Amino acid sequence: MSTLDSILRETRSFDPAEDFRRKATVSGPDAYYALCEQADDHYLSFWGDLARELISWKKPFSRVLDDSNAPFFKWFDDGVLNISYNCLDRHLAVNANKIALIFEADGGGITRVTYSELHRRVCQFANGLKSLGVGKGDRVVIYMPMVIEAIVAMQACTRIGAIHSVVFGGFSAAAVHDRIQDAGAKVVITANEGLRGGKIVPLKAMVDEALAIPGSETVTATVVYQRTNSGASDWHDGRDIWWHKLIDGQPESCEPEWMQADDPLFILYTSGSTGRPKGIQHSSAGYLLGALNSFRWVFDYKPSDVFWCTADVGWITGHSYVCYGPLGMGATQVIFEGVPTYPDAGRFWRMIEQHKVTTFYTAPTAIRTLIKLGADLPKQYDLSSLRLLGTVGEPINPEAWMWYYEMVGGERCPIVDTWWQTETGSAMIAPLPGAIATKPGSCTLPLPGIMADIVDESGAPVEPGKGGFLVIKKPFPSLVRTIWNDPERFKSTYFPEEFNGQYYLAGDSANRDESGYFWIMGRIDDVLNVSGHRLGTMEIESALVANPLVAEAAVVGKPHEIKGEAVVAFVVLKGPRPTGEEARRMTAELKNWVAHEIGKLAQPDDIRFGDNLPKTRSGKIMRRLLRSIARGEEIAQDVSTLENPQILSQLQERAS
Numbered sequence: 071m072s073t074l075d076s077i078l079r080e081t082r083s084f085d086p087a088e089d090f091r092r093k094a095t096v097s098g099p100d101a102y103y104a105l106c107e108q109a110d111d112h113y114l115s116f117w118g119d120l121a122r123e124l125i126s127w128k129k130p131f132s133r134v135l136d137d138s139n140a141p142f143f144k145w146f147d148d149g150v151l152n153i154s155y156n157c158l159d160r161h162l163a164v165n166a167n168k169i170a171l172i173f174e175a176d177g178g179g180i181t182r183v184t185y186s187e188l189h190r191r192v193c194q195f196a197n198g199l200k201s202l203g204v205g206k207g208d209r210v211v212i213y214m215p216m217v218i219e220a221i222v223a224m225q226a227c228t229r230i231g232a233i234h235s236v237v238f239g240g241f242s243a244a245a246v247h248d249r250i251q252d253a254g255a256k257v258v259i260t261a262n263e264g265l266r267g268g269k270i271v272p273l274k275a276m277v278d279e280a281l282a283i284p285g286s287e288t289v290t291a292t293v294v295y296q297r298t299n300s301g302a303s304d305w306h307d308g309r310d311i312w313w314h315k316l317i318d319g320q321p322e323s324c325e326p327e328w329m330q331a332d333d334p335l336f337i338l339y340t341s342g343s344t345g346r347p348k349g350i351q352h353s354s355a356g357y358l359l360g361a362l363n364s365f366r367w368v369f370d371y372k373p374s375d376v377f378w379c380t381a382d383v384g385w386i387t388g389h390s391y392v393c394y395g396p397l398g399m400g401a402t403q404v405i406f407e408g409v410p411t412y413p414d415a416g417r418f419w420r421m422i423e424q425h426k427v428t429t430f431y432t433a434p435t436a437i438r439t440l441i442k443l444g445a446d447l448p449k450q451y452d453l454s455s456l457r458l459l460g461t462v463g464e465p466i467n468p469e470a471w472m473w474y475y476e477m478v479g480g481e482r483c484p485i486v487d488t489w490w491q492t493e494t495g496s497a498m499i500a501p502l503p504g505a506i507a508t509k510p511g512s513c514t515l516p517l518p519g520i521m522a523d524i525v526d527e528s529g530a531p532v533e534p535g536k537g538g539f540l541v542i543k544k545p546f547p548s549l550v551r552t553i554w555n556d557p558e559r560f561k562s563t564y565f566p567e568e569f570n571g572q573y574y575l576a577g578d579s580a581n582r583d584e585s586g587y588f589w590i591m592g593r594i595d596d597v598l599n600v601s602g603h604r605l606g607t608m609e610i611e612s613a614l615v616a617n618p619l620v621a622e623a624a625v626v627g628k629p630h631e632i633k634g635e636a637v638v639a640f641v642v643l644k645g646p647r648p649t650g651e652e653a654r655r656m657t658a659e660l661k662n663w664v665a666h667e668i669g670k671l672a673q674p675d676d677i678r679f680g681d682n683l684p685k686t687r688s689g690k691i692m693r694r695l696l697r698s699i700a701r702g703e704e705i706a707q708d709v710s711t712l713e714n715p716q717i718l719s720q721l722q723e724r725a726s
């Protein structure tokens with residue numbers, strides 16, 4: 071049964087346990103609905119009050135929202151603040167010695183860092199960046215392993231008002247180059263090597279390759295953190311500098327750069343429906359407010375918590391629920407380098423036991439992998455410290471949800487299934503765990519103040535049970551501010567005319583049940599979700615056709631038990647269609663090619679070769695047909711208009 075079918079038949083519902091509900095910040099449904107009503111009736115003061123309560127301002131704002139240039143909304147815009155001040159300095163008075171980070175390395179070593187130590191490290195590194203000439207508004211690309219220094223680098227940028235753009239360490243040199251070029255980065259921060267599941271990731275060598283491609287001349291320095299003992303391969307004197315040398319002798323305090331609320335905080339590239347990833351630009355105060363408030367409400371944050379979000383800082387989840395939300399609230403959190411399955415599939419459970427994690431937030435794909443590798447393994451560990459679980463990134467199938475609930479949470483921990491996106495900056499639809507009953511596979515109800523709805527093509531709300539477009543009808547503080555370098559694309563992608571240019575169009579389809587709960591069905595555009603990673607089919611197609619041997623390519627997704635979706639590519643070569651051994655060789659070559667152009671995460675699972683692709687008379691590729699072929703389904707579509715029906719049988723053939 072497909073995930074979607076089983077989700078749509080789900081009827082189980084779980085109230086928060088009495089003990090949890092009693093202690094929760096937002097306790098019981100009435101408290102949730104009261105907050106929603108407050109937001110409905112006094113939208114601006116609802117957000118204004120939260121911004122005053124949760125953010126420390128250097129200069130208070132006098133206006134909550136400036137919508138005079140919609141959809142380029144500005145929040146709290148005459149307020150002045152610094153984000154790293156909010157994440158570090160303001161905790162020092164009472165919590166200087168509280169543990170901020172518990173870091174567990176790929177090889178298992180553990181390092182604990184207090185708030186005062188983190189503050190010191192961030193200040194020193196910020197001074198180091200300043201010594202390289204980095205200042206307010208400059209762009210800095212961060213291409214790091216998931217280590218403490220990645221967070222130090224991000225926080226140091228915000229301290230001096232530089233705009234960071236973190237690139238996930240699994241992306242290739244070509245992808246790093248594209249992001250450097252689009253952002254016009256001045257400095258790149260990297261490590262000599264990363265470690266992932268015992269394997270070396272040659273980060274610095276990748277940066278060298280990226281910088282050798284024309285278009286990255288804006289970069290004047292690369293800072294290299296020494297993660298492993300092997301040194302760094304090529305060294306470019308005058309450009310490359312070791313992290314430890316950069317901070318050597320730098321003062322341990324650094325006055326924050328005071329920023330306007332609407333100044334850009336960071337850019338994070340994500341895939342869309344065109345070949346080029348979009349630079350999602352977030353503002354300072356609005357973004358921070360979303361991260362702080364959702365962290366407090368959705369994770370029912372208590373100062374005694376040990377929070378663990380397993381995301382890498384290369385993704386938005388690692389921005390909002392590792393770098394900014396938890397630190398901004400003064401939380402203690404665990405961070406980990408590596409993969410959930412190394413050294414074995416008990417890593418997560420062992421870490422929860424050892425660090426007494428109370429709140430655990432991970433992706434459905436990780437849960438499915440761990441079920442497969444050891445459904446009984448959690449029983450071998452003491453997981454009694456847990457009080458709350460969460461998921462993010464893709465719909466969770468009810469079977470995986472139930473396993474998580476029973477085996478990991480011992481039936482006492484609510485599960486917050488959080489729907490949100492790089493663009494929304496913070497969780498949008500998710501249960502407030504002490505208030506709302508959960509249902510396996512549903513992200514439940516919007517957070518108070520988030521006006522989510524499901525509408526048809528004309529923008530009219532659809533009835534319960536009917537699928538439609540997921541929209542958010544009012545701007546909210548953590549919404550993407552614009553697309554870096556491309557405001558027109560921002561407008562046409564997210565605020566299309568069909569919806570009067572008024573609603574934020576999320577790009578997902580969803581439906582709602584009789585109790586108003588949201589059930590996410592999937593993307594409406596050509597974006598795939600592979601292991602919780604967003605990939606544009608066009609992006610992979612562009613990578614494939616950039617290969618000199620490829621004439622044409624079409625990419626679709628197919629359901630995958632562990633990854634959620636897998637990539638299937640249909641390829642026409644310039645030369646004859648390969649078969650047998652030759653097809654296997656070409657498959658391997660093209661997989662490597664995609665890994666080189668984008669990263670391993672975008673590699674097709676399956677490549678099919680044809681003399682042509684199925685097209686309509688007007689020359690459009692029949693993607694629906696390709697999706698059926700990829701899934702191995704009977705072809706039910708009308709193929710009479712196909713010029714060359716025999717290519718269908720070619721495309722049904724797997725090379726290996």
Ligand code: WTA
Pocket residue numbers: 340385386387461462463464465466487488489490491492493513576577578590592593599602603604
């Ligand atoms: C999907 C990740 C169902 C969705 C934070 C969205 C989800 C895309 C969920 C954003 C969820 C995320 N249930 N689907 N709880 N969370 N998605 O930008 O399709 O990497 O549009 O942000 O992931 O992915 P992104």
